[in-house]
Amino acid sequence: MKKIFHICLLVFSICVYSQNNSIDSLELTNKTRIEVxxxxITQTPKSRNYQNIKSLNTVADYIKSELIKACDSVIFQPYKVNGAIYKNVIGSIGMEHKKRIIIGAxxxxxxxxxxxxxxxxxxVGLLELARLLSKEQLKYRIDFVAYTLEEPPFFRTKQMGSYVHANYLHTNNIPVKGMICLEMIGYYSQKKGSQNYPIQEMAIEYGTIADFITVVQSEKSGAFGKQIELLMKQQHVIKTNSFKGSSLVAGVDYSDHLNYWNFDYPxxxxxxxxxxxxxxYHTKDDTIETLDIDKMRAVIKQLYLTIKNLK
Structure with missing residues (x-):
């Protein structure tokens, strides 16, 4: 009886530890800072679209001010579109290394x-990763790039901020290990049927509950993509799925990573x-109140551990 009691106590202790550890595991990220x-970023007087350059500049200035606190170098990358100046924000760490990892949003x-x-x-993920990774001894230079003009009417044009940046890397023969695009990491649901897919059969493999983060790749992601996928899954901070497919599948290339693929960067x-x-998506209902901050923190922590362990 005494032995059974000790076994039960041990099992209970493990369960309590696991629950507490799950909560404590997010302490690496700063919830208050993320909420700020x-x-x-979201509370500008006018929406930060291409027509409201003042709002875009306000957000760009904020991003720069936060990157300055973590990075060795922070610059604007300005360029002209239809007579107006738009700008990417670039913060860099590990500048002693030649080969770069680009983290963009x-x-x-x-x-x-x-x-x-x-x-x-x-x-927000970009900023928090800069803060966390700036404290590490890494094997690569990391450029944190906040892009402008990803959205219509500039999507798939040379006016996209990510095209401007990728073209700069290509023109200057800058070696790049790979690029990680952060595109919508804040919305989750525990309801059945909350997750849809471009291919119906995927629901059988991945389920219909929107409780995971995804690593999206194409044939151009190469060994870098496979390494990111494996490391993300090994961390066990948040459920992670992966999808590798052609750009013919709707959504696979719907963000800034598209332009790095176009210049043959993984x-x-x-x-x-x-x-x-x-x-x-793309409505006025896309508000802070709909986000799951703790899930966001889990994604950020998992990315931090992944990048930290890149070979």
């Missing part, structure tokens, strides 16, 4: 909306699958 970032929105998931969530997209899950 979300507010600063766009900060503009489509139309008049907050764009909390699309894509303030990705930019790249992946980290996403909650956007409109296949979040019905607030």
């Amino acid at each position: 970032d979300l507010l600063k 766009h900060y503009d929105v489509c139309g008049n909306q907050q764009g909390a998931d699309d894509n303030a969530s990705g930019v 790249a992946v997209m980290i996403t909650n699958t956007a409109f296949y899950r979040n019905k607030n």
Whole structure:
């Protein structure tokens, strides 16, 4: 009886530890700081779309001010479109290394909306990763790039901020290990039927509950994409699925990683699958209140551990 009691106590202790450990595991990220970032990015007087350059500049200035706190170098990458100046924000760490990893997220929105998931969530991830990774001894230079003009009417044009940046790397023969695109990492649901897919058969393999993050690849993601996928799955901070497919599948190339593929750089997209899950996509309902901050923190921590362990 005494032996059974000790076994039960041990099992209970393990369960309590596992639950506490699951909660404590997110302490690496700063919830308050993430919430402040979300507010600063989404609460501009006018939506941060291409027509409201003042709002775009306000957000760009905020991103720069936060990257300055973590990075060795921070610059604007300005360029002209239709007579107006738009700008990417680039923060760099590990500048003693030649080969780079690019971590990117766009900060503009489509139309008049907050764009909390699309894509303030990705930019917040970018900022928090810069803070965390700046404390590590890494094997690569990392450039954290916040892009402008990802959204229509500039998507798939040379006016995209990510095209401008990828073209700069290509023109200057800068060696790149790979690019990680953060595109919508904030929306989740525990309801059955909350997750859709471009191919119906995927629901059988992945399920219909929108509780995971996805590593999206194509044949151009190469060994870098496979390494990111494996490392993401090994961390066990948040449920992680992967999808590798052609750009003919709707959504596979729907973000800034597209332009790195076009210049033959290996790249992946980290996403909650956007409109296949979040019905607030490109609407005024895409607000901070719809985001799951702890799930976001889990994605950020998992990415941090993944990048930290890249070979």
